[in-house]
Amino acid sequence: MSQLVAVGTVAFDTIETPFGKTDKILGGAATYIGLAASHLNVDVALVAIVGDDFPKSFLDTLESHNINIDGVEIVAGEKSFYWSGRYHHDMNSRDTLATELNVLTQFEPKVPRQYQNADLLLLGNLNPDAQLAAIEQMNNPKFIIMDTMNYWMNTSLETLKEVIARVDAITINDEEARQLSGEYSLVKAANKIQTMGPKFVIIKKGEHGALLFHGEQVFFAPALPLEEVFDPTGAGDSFAGGFAGYLAKTGDFSFENLKSAIVFGTALASFCVEAFGTERLKEIESHDIQRRLSVLKSLMQFDIELH
C-alpha cells in the first residue's frame, strides 16, 4: 500500500441549502479528500494551514479517521480560512456569501519528512504557487493528481501551466476544461490538456458524472441519480479523495485501474451530498461503500450482442 499526501485547505464552512443552514462546520478541500481516502485504509497525510481558532475537536475528527495531520500547520494569532455559501433549489448554482482567506494567504506547504517519499501526491484546488512548492518537496512520487478552478486560470495562468506540466492527472470541471483549452468539445479540450502535461484528464460534470480521457481511450462514470441532493459541498473533493485513495491502495496507475478509481470516487461523492458537510463521510462504513459500488455497477452494466 502506498502513502498518499493531500495538499489543500482545512477550513470553516457555513452552508445554506433549501433544507437548512449550518453553523461553522469542518470544511476545506483537504478535509474532504482525507476523509474520503481514509475509507480505503491508506496512509494519508494532510498538508494544510489553520489558525489557532480552529477547534481541536475538528482536528481530532481527522485523526480519529487515521489521517495524519503532522503537516497541518497551526498559526498562532491567525484565523482559519472561512467560506460561506448558499445553494439554490437546483443545487447546481450557489452564491458565495463570504470568502475570508485569513491564514491561507501565508500558506507554504510543508510536507512532513516521513511522507516525502510517498507514491501519491494529490494537489487540491489551491494557489498554483503552493501546489508547485509541494511538488518540490516530494522525492519522485509515482503519480501526481491536481485539482484547480477557473479563478487560478484568470489570476495565475503561467504558474498554473507549470503545475499542469508536472502532473500525471488533472481533475477539472467541464466549463474550466473549455476555458483552459479554448475548445468547446470536451473531447478536443481533453486532448489539448493532455498536450500540456497530464496523461490523464478527468472532466467533472457534476450531477452528469465524470469523463476520463487518456490518449484515444475514454471512460464515463455517471453520478448516482439521487432522490435528493442535500448539500453538494465537498462532492468534487470527495470524488478526488476516493479516486486518489483507490490508486494509493492498489498502486496501479493503468487506464483500467483509473476507471475503477473513478467509480470509487463517484461512490464517495454520492455519500458526501446526502447530508451537510462531512457528516456522511464520517459515518459511512465499508459495507455501505460496497453496497453503493454494486449499485453503481448495475447502473452502468449491460449486455449487448456484438457480432
Next chain:
Amino acid sequence: MSQLVAVGTVAFDTIETPFGKTDKILGGAATYIGLAASHLNVDVALVAIVGDDFPKSFLDTLESHNINIDGVEIVAGEKSFYWSGRYHHDMNSRDTLATELNVLTQFEPKVPRQYQNADLLLLGNLNPDAQLAAIEQMNNPKFIIMDTMNYWMNTSLETLKEVIARVDAITINDEEARQLSGEYSLVKAANKIQTMGPKFVIIKKGEHGALLFHGEQVFFAPALPLEEVFDPTGAGDSFAGGFAGYLAKTGDFSFENLKSAIVFGTALASFCVEAFGTERLKEIESHDIQRRLSVLKSLMQFDIELH
C-alpha cells in the same frame, strides 16, 4: 421478429448550424425513427401525412431502407409540414425560425391493416389526440412507447395524460420530466411518472446521456463523447427508433433487454449528429454500428472488486 409501427411527422427541414446550412431536406420524427429502426432489419411501417409537394425521391429513400410507407398519407393540394431552425455554437440551444404545420393540422393516423397486429407501437412527438387515435387502431400491441414534449403539456395536458396512462414506456427530456411531474429530482420525477402509467421511464439528457427507470431499478447510458456535433436534429428520434427497433428485433421487454435497447438507441443517435439531417443514418452499415457498440461498451465498462 416483431413488427414496429411508428407514428409521427414526415417533413421538410431547413437547418443552420455553425458548420453550414441545408436546403429543404428530408426530416420529421417518423423519418428518423424509421431510418434508425431499419438498421435492425425489422419490419417497420410509418404512419404519417405529407402534402403533394413532398418529393417522390424522399419517399423512395424511405422505401429503399425497407420502410413500409403504406401508412404515409399524401394529401393533394396541401403542403407538407415544414420546420426550420438555427443551432448556436454550443449546439444545445436553437432558435426555431419557422414552423409551418400545413397538412399536419389534419393528420388522422391510419395504421395499415397489415400492421394493426404489430407487437410494437412507437408514438413520436405529436398531438396527443393523434397518438390516442393510433393506439385505438392497434389490436393489443405488446409494447407501446411514446415521446412527447412540453408544448403538449402546455396545450393538451388532459389528453396527454390519457396517452401516458396507456403506454408501457415514455421518452421525455429532463426539463419536461420535471414539468410533467412537478419534481426537480429526476429520481422522484421518474417515480411519479411511473404512477401515471408507464412502467418504464426514459429521461433523455441530450449530450449527458439517458436514464432508464423501472421501479427501483435504474440504468444510465452516456451519450458518446464526440469531437464535433455537426447537427443535433433528429438525435432524440434516432435514439427512440434504435431503441424500439432493438425491442422489435428481440421481442424481449424485460428491464435487462431495455438496457441494451437504450445502448443501441444511443449508438444510432451518435451517428445521427455526425452530419446534416438523415445523411449518416442513410449511409451507415451494420459493421459501423457494431464498432460503435463496442466503443460504447468500453466507455462504460469497468472492473472493481466487491467484497
